Amino acid sequence: MVAHLQRTVGNAAVTNWVQCQEDPGAREEARRHATDPTMHGEWGTFRDMMAQAGFPNDVTDDAWQLILSGIAEQGQLNDEAMAKYPDRQEQRDHRASNSWYQELVNLIGEYLDIDTPTLALWSGGRQVSDYALAKGHTPLESTPFGGVVDKLTLTSDWMLKTPMWNVLSKAFVNHTRGPVHIFLRAYNPDSVLIAQEVPQLRVVMALNPAVQLIWHPVYTAADGKLMEITKSLELTSDTSYPTRDECVQVLYDYLRLKHDPANAHSQRAHTEMSTHLAANGNPQ
Known part of the structure; x- marks a missing residue:
């Protein structure tokens, strides 16, 4: 070797x-x-x-x-x-x-190229990646190489392999030639998605006008099914927004106003939202 x-x-x-x-x-x-x-x-x-x-x-x-x-x-x-x-x-x-x-x-x-017309990024748990793939978009984990590495443990210390995924994800977004669909079940401004992948996409967008970001706010219903959130705070099979701020606003409004505390599937997203709002001086 x-x-x-x-x-x-x-x-x-x-x-x-x-x-x-x-x-x-x-x-x-x-x-x-x-x-x-x-x-x-x-x-x-x-x-x-x-x-x-x-x-x-x-x-x-x-x-x-x-x-x-x-x-x-x-x-x-x-x-x-x-x-x-x-x-x-x-x-x-x-x-x-x-x-x-x-x-x-x-x-x-x-080997990070995609077979579908559109690339997918996501935040909020691996289920969101599977959801994006089922919608016809390709996340990093579904590329030939990403699919192999995703199935391995490699090391018990996640902090030793997380930077590898960060490096791979930055290279992955450089492969986009058209719309990029971004699925958010939880919003964390310090996540790799927001702090690294999206800024790299902005660089790509400056060079290629065909690249645009399409944002999807995602909520997991009580039956475990992932749905997307409309401006009227209804759940539907597909909706999107042209900007991050619109997407995050809709996601936060739904989690604040319509989240069912008995719905364990979305409790983590609700907790993370509440923590971020409190940190910004907006306690629930």
């Missing part, structure tokens, strides 16, 4: 990888897996799923090494982000500066 990696990213990257293994601050399990990637318990699953998705063997080998090396390095970057940067966005940017994850994107970028 190191030989494949050397051909892909060069001698400097391999040297960095070796040095990373000598870093006493690296998480021990991640260090072991990066040193011997085939010993990771999910290697066989990853290899088989990549083959089924049509990836060449050398891409599979390189991608696995880059993922595990990225996980091994991420702990140190997370510690540095908290120690050096008081600003939340600066912390996120430093965590996402993982060179292994950047090289992963360079390697598999073409």
Whole structure:
């Protein structure tokens, strides 16, 4: 695998990888897996799923090494982000500066293309991603590479792999060539969606007028079915808004005024909304 990696990213990257293994601050399990990637318990699953998705063997080998090396390095970057940067966005940017994850994107970028006419972004739980896919849009988790990685655990420490998804998501939105549908079941201004993906889309929009954002406020009804919210605060199968502010206003109004406390499916969204309103001086 190191030989494949050397051909892909060069001698400097391999040297960095070796040095990373000598870093006493690296998480021990991640260090072991990066040193011997085939010993990771999910290697066989990853290899088989990549083959089924049509990836060449050398891409599979390189991608696995880059993922595990990225996980091994991420702990140190997370510690540095908290120690050096008081600003939340600066912390996120430093965590996402993982060179292994950047090289992963360079390697598999073409496998983040979408088969449907429209790309989907979402916030509020994985069920929203499934909902967007069922509506005919493609979220990151349904791309060839995203679909493989999404099915793996990789590490028990979520903070070691979250930056990988952040890097992948930024690359993913660069693939859009038309409308982007954004589905919100919960609104968090500090989420990857709002703090990273949408700003990157604004950059793409400045270069390509065909790219536009279409916002969908989503609520989970008492029967567990996801529905969208109209301006009159009714639930329907499909509605959309041209701006984030309109979408969030409708979502918050519905959660404030019409949410049933007995509906456990939407309790988390209601709680998050209440917390954000209270933090902004607007307690319920």
